[in-house]
Amino acid sequence: MYIVPIAWLYVTFMMAVTEATSTQGTVLGAGITFVFYGLMPIALILYFMGAPARRRQRLAREAQEAQDYLAAQAAHAAQTADQESPTLQQADTGDLAPGNLVSPVRKES
Numbered sequence: 001m002y003i004v005p006i007a008w009l010y011v012t013f014m015m016a017v018t019e020a021t022s023t024q025g026t027v028l029g030a031g032i033t034f035v036f037y038g039l040m041p042i043a044l045i046l047y048f049m050g051a052p053a054r055r056r057q058r059l060a061r062e063a064q065e066a067q068d069y070l071a072a073q074a075a076h077a078a079q080t081a082d083q084e085s086p087t088l089q090q091a092d093t094g095d096l097a098p099g100n101l102v103s104p105v106r107k108e109s
Contacts, residue, residue, distance in 0.1 A: 005042045012038030 012034050020030035 005046060008042060009038050 015037065016030040016034040019025035019033055020027050
């Protein structure tokens with residue numbers, strides 16, 4: 001996958017070397033040639049080619065965070081239920097009649 005960018009960087013490096021060693025060229029011109037013809041286009045192309053992978057990673061991270069959030073909610077609900085259960089059992093000391101703690105509500109006729 002990286003053979004084309006490596007080859008293009010090699011070509012632009014050779015262009016820069018040729019310009020630097022030319023009688024009419026300069027080292028500054030060679031550096032500008034390498035940066036504007038080699039590094040910048042390759043950086044843009046690799047960035048755009050990596051966009052789908054970054055999107056997949058972001059979606060996977062969001063899905064994992066959602067699962068962690070749901071697991072935390074379930075753990076909190078279970079912990080809350082465990083804390084409330086003993087208090088209901090302790091409240092039943094025999095003072096109340098067995099059965100439902102809430103009396104039924106009837107409809108008036």
